[in-house]
Every structure is written in C-alpha cells, then in structure tokens.
Amino acid sequence: xxxxxxxxxxxxxxxxxxxxxxxxxxxxxxxxxxxxxxxxxxxxxxxxxxxxxxxxxxxxxxxxxxxxxxxxxxxxxxxxxxxxxxxxxxxxxxxxxxxxxxxxxxxxxxxxxxxx
Amino acid sequence: xxxxxxxxxxxxxxxxxxxxxxxxxxxxxxxxxxxxxxxxxxxxxxxxxxxxxxxxxxxxxxxxxxxxxxxxxxxxxxxxxxxxxxxxxxxxxxxxxxxxxxxxxxxxxxxxxxxx
Numbered sequence: 001x002x003x004x005x006x007x008x009x010x011x012x013x014x015x016x017x018x019x020x021x022x023x024x025x026x027x028x029x030x031x032x033x034x035x036x037x038x039x040x041x042x043x044x045x046x047x048x049x050x051x052x053x054x055x056x057x058x059x060x061x062x063x064x065x066x067x068x069x070x071x072x073x074x075x076x077x078x079x080x081x082x083x084x085x086x087x088x089x090x091x092x093x094x095x096x097x098x099x100x101x102x103x104x105x106x107x108x109x110x111x112x113x114x115x116x
Numbered sequence: 117x118x119x120x121x122x123x124x125x126x127x128x129x130x131x132x133x134x135x136x137x138x139x140x141x142x143x144x145x146x147x148x149x150x151x152x153x154x155x156x157x158x159x160x161x162x163x164x165x166x167x168x169x170x171x172x173x174x175x176x177x178x179x180x181x182x183x184x185x186x187x188x189x190x191x192x193x194x195x196x197x198x199x200x201x202x203x204x205x206x207x208x209x210x211x212x213x214x215x216x217x218x219x220x221x222x223x224x225x226x227x228x229x230x231x232x
Contacts, residue, residue, distance in 0.1 A: 004158075009156075034220075036223075042225075043207075043223050043224060043225040043226065044159070044207070044223040045223075046220060046221075046222075049220060090158050090159075092158070102147070102149075102164045102166075102171065102172055103149065103161040103164060103172065104149075104151075104159070104161065104221060105161070106158030106159050106160070107158050108156065108157050108158050109156075109157070109158050
C-alpha cells in the first residue's frame, strides 16, 4: 500500500546532540515533501518543504532535510538540538498522481524529547 | 491573529448525537481541507474544497459525514449519529491560490471530539 513511514516513534536526546529523523514514502512519480512540527499545546506548523531544485532544503530554527529520490527518502536533520525542539514531527507527502496534489499524506509522527 | 480558526476547540457528545464543527480559513485562501487525527497517528485526509466546490472525498468519509463550504469562505463538517470511533481531533487547513503547483497548507488548532 502507498504510505509514508517514519521509522522512529520516540526519540530522546540531550541538548546539543545531533538529530536525524527518517522518512520514507512509497509513491512513484512527482511528489512535494514537507516536515511539519507540533509543539506541545500548539497546532501543526510547517518546518520546511521541498518542491523542486536543490534536494537539500533548509527550514526554520536550523532544521534541514535532504530529498534522495532513489531512496524515496526525506530525512530531517539538525546538528545541535535544544530543549525547545521538544515536539512531535510529522513527515508529509503530496503526491501528484490522479489529482492527488490536493492532499497531504502524513506519517505517524516522531515524538522528540530533548533533555537539558 | 489571521490564521486558520476552528470552533469549538473541544466537543463532548453522547453516542448517537449529531455534531457540527466550523472552520474559518485564512482570508483569501481558496483551498480548504479537513483531516482527522487519532492518538498516535498522523492526520488523515478527509475532504478538499476549492472555493465552494467539494472536489475530493476520502473513503474515510462515511455517509454520516458531510462537509460544506457554501460561499467559498468558512466550512462546516457535520457528523450524524456519532459513534465512539469518531472520537478524534478534526483539523482544518487552508492554502492560497495557485502559485505553480506548490500547495502549502496552513493548519488550524483543531476540534477535539470525544464521543461517550
């Protein structure tokens, strides 16, 4: 079945540690890719997006993600996390086939806890 | 605050009752989406409007669910004869007019439905 997979459901890190969250999708053809973040008590916010061009995209708050088409992956990275990065992170895909460009398909999310 | 707003934020209802949720998108956004999110999962697409036209509905949207966007501005989502399985967070998102095919969606805070 076509889907979006996030490999880590829970991640615990200490401040200043590096972060990489995995995301793989199973849709062929052209896709738009997103990472959304949900801080405790807040709504979903866009962290970064990839539509075309440079496969390494930079987002807010020092986050970046790399699109590797051959691996159907869009992993999220941050070199040094802060306590304020504690949140839930969702990878989302916007597949273009059959007019599917209108909807986002989300992964199950990764809960990140950063300890001071 | 000119973001997406949803009302109510919380709703507790008894099984078998009807409920209606409202979403006000960002002004001048012509695209509006409804998603449902259950515990431990990412949001799942329910339906999509372009202006007042409902252009796509998920198979998740059973006959008990109906959504409208009568004047192409706010939208309502009604659930008839609620069931305990309907308990979830219902999210609304909007996106702006065509700028290429880069549909970036902005999410509201959600309505949390609890069916007892």
